[in-house]
Amino acid sequence: MSIQRTGATGILRGRGVAEGWENKTFFYPDSVVLANDFWKDWAESLGVAPSHGPDPFVSVKEACEQVQALAATKGPSDIKGRNIALLPPAELWVNLGLENYQADRPIRRWEMAVLLDRVAHVFQRQKVDFSGKVKKSA
Secondary structure: OHHHHHHHHOOOOOEEEEEOOEEEEEOOOOOEOEHHHHHHHHHHHHOOOOOOOOOOEOEHHHHHHHHHHHHHOOOOOEEOOEEHHHOOHHHHHHHOOOOOOOOOOEOEHHHHHHHHHHOOOHHHHOOEOOOOOEOOOO
């Protein structure tokens, strides 16, 4: 469910492919999150440009820290009664049920979707219409 909700916000975009009369979107959940595309989509979707390193990919630790910072902008949020913004990244990772925490490894797209959905609640923050466009506030 995290993949669908996060994909609908435009933060993690899939690749559209036309097959005959069908339009399909492929998410590639096991691919790594590429920094240039991701941070551009983050800024467009959320209206904030995060500071980030020069690496070609987004690391697990960097993803945790950025998502925690985003969550903190909307007030306290918790996992098991603990403030998400205050958890060390490795502890956040485990509390979300994710495995293989290695701070410097590239984060996979499905892992980023879980962080964005369950920590920052990006789908609930934005109004998205049936075509996947973010509705502008009036």
